[in-house]
Amino acid sequence: MHLFLQQVFSGLASGAIYASLALALVMIYRATDLVNFAQGEMAMFSTYIAWMLVNAAVPFWAAFALTLVISFIGGMIIERVVIRPVENAPVLAAVVVTIGLLLIFNALAGWLFTYTLQEFPSPFPDRPLFGALLTSRDLGVIAVTLVMLALLFVFFRFTTIGLAMRAAAQNPASARLCGIRVGRMLTIGWGLAAAIGATAGIMVAPILFLDPNMMGGVLLYAFTGALLGGITSPVGAVIGGLIVGVTENLVGTYLIASQLKLTVALILIVIVLVFRPNGLFGTAIVRRV
Amino acid sequence: MTVKHTMLAGLSAVGLIVAGGLAYAAGQYGPGATDTEIKIGNTMPYSGPASSYGIIGKVDAAYFAMINAQGGINGRKVNFISRDDSYSPPKTVELVRQMVEQDKVLLIFNSLGTPPNMAIHGYLNDNKVPQLFPATGADQWNDPKHFPWTMLWLPSYSTESHIYARYILKNLPNAKIAVLYQNDDYGKDYLNGLRDGLGAKANMIVATQSYETSDPTVDSQIVALQASGADVLLIAAIPKFAAQAIRKVYDIGWKPTEFLNSVANGVGTTMKGAGLEKGVGVISAAFFKDPTDPQWQNTPEYKEWLAFMNKSGLSANVTDNQSVVAYSFVQTMVAVLKACGNDLTRENVMKQAASLHQLKLPMLLPGITLSTSADDFNPIKQMQLEKFDGKTWNLFGEVVSASGS
Numbered sequence: 001m002h003l004f005l006q007q008v009f010s011g012l013a014s015g016a017i018y019a020s021l022a023l024a025l026v027m028i029y030r031a032t033d034l035v036n037f038a039q040g041e042m043a044m045f046s047t048y049i050a051w052m053l054v055n056a057a058v059p060f061w062a063a064f065a066l067t068l069v070i071s072f073i074g075g076m077i078i079e080r081v082v083i084r085p086v087e088n089a090p091v092l093a094a095v096v097v098t099i100g101l102l103l104i105f106n107a108l109a110g111w112l113f114t115y116t117l118q119e120f121p122s123p124f125p126d127r128p129l130f131g132a133l134l135t136s137r138d139l140g141v142i143a144v145t146l147v148m149l150a151l152l153f154v155f156f157r158f159t160t161i162g163l164a165m166r167a168a169a170q171n172p173a174s175a176r177l178c179g180i181r182v183g184r185m186l187t188i189g190w191g192l193a194a195a196i197g198a199t200a201g202i203m204v205a206p207i208l209f210l211d212p213n214m215m216g217g218v219l220l221y222a223f224t225g226a227l228l229g230g231i232t233s234p235v236g237a238v239i240g241g242l243i244v245g246v247t248e249n250l251v252g253t254y255l256i257a258s259q260l261k262l263t264v265a266l267i268l269i270v271i272v273l274v275f276r277p278n279g280l281f282g283t284a285i286v287r288r289v
Numbered sequence: 290m291t292v293k294h295t296m297l298a299g300l301s302a303v304g305l306i307v308a309g310g311l312a313y314a315a316g317q318y319g320p321g322a323t324d325t326e327i328k329i330g331n332t333m334p335y336s337g338p339a340s341s342y343g344i345i346g347k348v349d350a351a352y353f354a355m356i357n358a359q360g361g362i363n364g365r366k367v368n369f370i371s372r373d374d375s376y377s378p379p380k381t382v383e384l385v386r387q388m389v390e391q392d393k394v395l396l397i398f399n400s401l402g403t404p405p406n407m408a409i410h411g412y413l414n415d416n417k418v419p420q421l422f423p424a425t426g427a428d429q430w431n432d433p434k435h436f437p438w439t440m441l442w443l444p445s446y447s448t449e450s451h452i453y454a455r456y457i458l459k460n461l462p463n464a465k466i467a468v469l470y471q472n473d474d475y476g477k478d479y480l481n482g483l484r485d486g487l488g489a490k491a492n493m494i495v496a497t498q499s500y501e502t503s504d505p506t507v508d509s510q511i512v513a514l515q516a517s518g519a520d521v522l523l524i525a526a527i528p529k530f531a532a533q534a535i536r537k538v539y540d541i542g543w544k545p546t547e548f549l550n551s552v553a554n555g556v557g558t559t560m561k562g563a564g565l566e567k568g569v570g571v572i573s574a575a576f577f578k579d580p581t582d583p584q585w586q587n588t589p590e591y592k593e594w595l596a597f598m599n600k601s602g603l604s605a606n607v608t609d610n611q612s613v614v615a616y617s618f619v620q621t622m623v624a625v626l627k628a629c630g631n632d633l634t635r636e637n638v639m640k641q642a643a644s645l646h647q648l649k650l651p652m653l654l655p656g657i658t659l660s661t662s663a664d665d666f667n668p669i670k671q672m673q674l675e676k677f678d679g680k681t682w683n684l685f686g687e688v689v690s691a692s693g694s
Binding site: 002003006007010011013014017018110111114115116117119126128135207208209211216217218220221248249252253261262 | 336337339340341501502503504505506508509512513515516528529532533537540541542558559561564
């Protein structure tokens with residue numbers, strides 16, 4: 001029983017990591033109707049910016065805020081410079097561009113910051129909780145993920161700009177006719193996704209340790225989480241991420257060898273795509289053709 | 290007079306031909322060696338994910354340059370051709386073929402990484418080109434029967450496991466052992482080495498868990514290992530996952546005797562990452578002098594190494610373990626080439642490399658020497674155990690051999 005609880009809770013802890021990155025994926029999908037494969041690497045790069053600031057003796061939360069601002073601006077620049085030219089190209093072109101971004105950020109980080117493992121400070125105290133089932137760091141990641149979720153939920157449902165962004169992503173032509181500046185919405189969407197990614201990176205770096213390949217493995221699990229929950233739903237992304245974290249631990253412990261944990265994630269992706277392409281909480285997007 | 294002169298000229302000409310013919314018949318030179326030069330090839334990840342190891346190639350080059358400035362090896366200058374393979378095996382193959390077929394090097398020395406070396410293993414052995422002292426500790430480099438042109442240098446991963454096994458058998462005879470290992474050749478070498486070393490008592494291993502380098506964390510594996518009831522844990526993992534493992538073991542209140550593979554025993558990376566206080570009591574193994582350990586810093590050996598590093602413009606790397614390892618690598622190469630004398634054929638290079646007899650190197654731990662023979666291509670078979678005290682590693686006990694008494 002103790003083993004079971006341990007596995008569930010450490011699954012929740014890694015699930016929260018997946019969920020935080022999955023949120024960024026959902027953000028960009030809702031804002032731009034695109035899947036951004038470079039999301040993980042952008043988050044990693046933002047984390048390096050925070051790391052540089054912290055090393056330059058900037059207080060943690062100030063560095064955090066500054067990183068969010070820098071990432072927001074950086075995300076917007078990327079959209080303007082790199083994504084905008086392929087806006088009207090087939091979706092495959094955009095996918096290839098994001099994969100290119102993935103490689104660029106990875107290599108750039110390696111070149112600038114080296115591939116040596118870096119320690120990253122955690123804003124949360126490092127204490128075991130609930131009979132050593134979780135540490136306060138894990139709890140911090142879960143809490144921050146939930147706060148981000150709440151903010152996103154409110155943003156998309158109740159703010160004008162959030163609604164305008166959804167409209168711009170789902171039906172650019174009609175949105176434009178309603179007076180929404182579609183181009184600007186897309187730019188802001190990328191900026192926000194980059195900032196959410198930065199938050200995710202900063203929260204998980206103390207647990208995963210910072211190196212240019214930090215997000216490589218995480219991205220795949222985050223995708224699974226986002227797909228499982230429904231790529232259009234922030235709530236779904238978080239629940240999906242947590243489910244993936246717990247499932248891989250339990251299946252890895254009780255059913256198959258832990259070598260196959262990654263396979264579990266891939267099988268989940270296939271099952272979701274075949275049987276419920278909109279995920280658990282996603283809405284089917286119907287387009288008139 | 291003219292006749293005499295002609296006779297003399299003729300005789301000396303014959304003499305020259307005979308002398309030249311003798312030299313030729315003795316087969317003194319293989320490809321890449323002449324009266325004035327020895328050409329050596331090498332691949333290094335100067336860029337890419339493993340580029341932090343590039344320092345090894347830089348130390349090699351600097352040391353050869355120093356030897357050349359001092360007059361070379363038996364009067365011959367070393368021409369060290371070191372190229373960047375970015376740790377990418379296909380690139381290694383391309384570069385090594387180029388070095389063997391176009392540059393015509395005598396041998397390949399100290400190429401870095403298990404996958405790059407695996408990629409050229411067959412090619413070099415098929416073409417009978419020495420692949421000496423690769424910068425990787427995989428056991429497969431010690432297989433003189435099937436690969437007589439490849440020789441290990443680092444204590445192999447299984448050598449290290451054997452040493453842990455001997456310690457466990459002696460000091461923790463009733464231990465229940467759990468193993469966390471990376472799911473590839475490197476991790477499995479450690480696991481199999483431990484099984485081998487325990488011999489008849491291999492059933493002391495009660496649980497094993499592996500991880501993939503794509504796994505975000507190894508928390509789940511550690512939890513599963515704890516549940517097995519083990520009281521000894523061997524961590525055969527690279528720094529990122531080793532740090533996570535040590536931290537998780539501490540956080541869940543498990544208190545096994547922990548053994549950490551030397552691949553990941555850097556204080557600045559693994560131990561600091563895990564949290565220094567969480568690694569107190571962890572045991573690892575060493576075979577060279579840690580350049581940050583104050584106990585060596587007043588010895589002439591350390592000072593000589595430091596002077597070499599500073600003079601070569603490598604002052605930034607004087608706390609890097611890899612610079613010490615590289616220094617010892619290249620000294621071994623120089624010793625082998627010196628022993629070759631004027632017979633610089635590929636065959637003789639392998640013969641001399643396989644005839645090391647208790648070779649001492651200044652920056653290896655006292656008592657550790659290199660020995661090889663025709664059927665033993667594993668030069669370093671001893672290590673010394675060390676324990677982490679929350680700040681640094683402290684050597685304890687004697688230098689231990691992997692096998693024998």
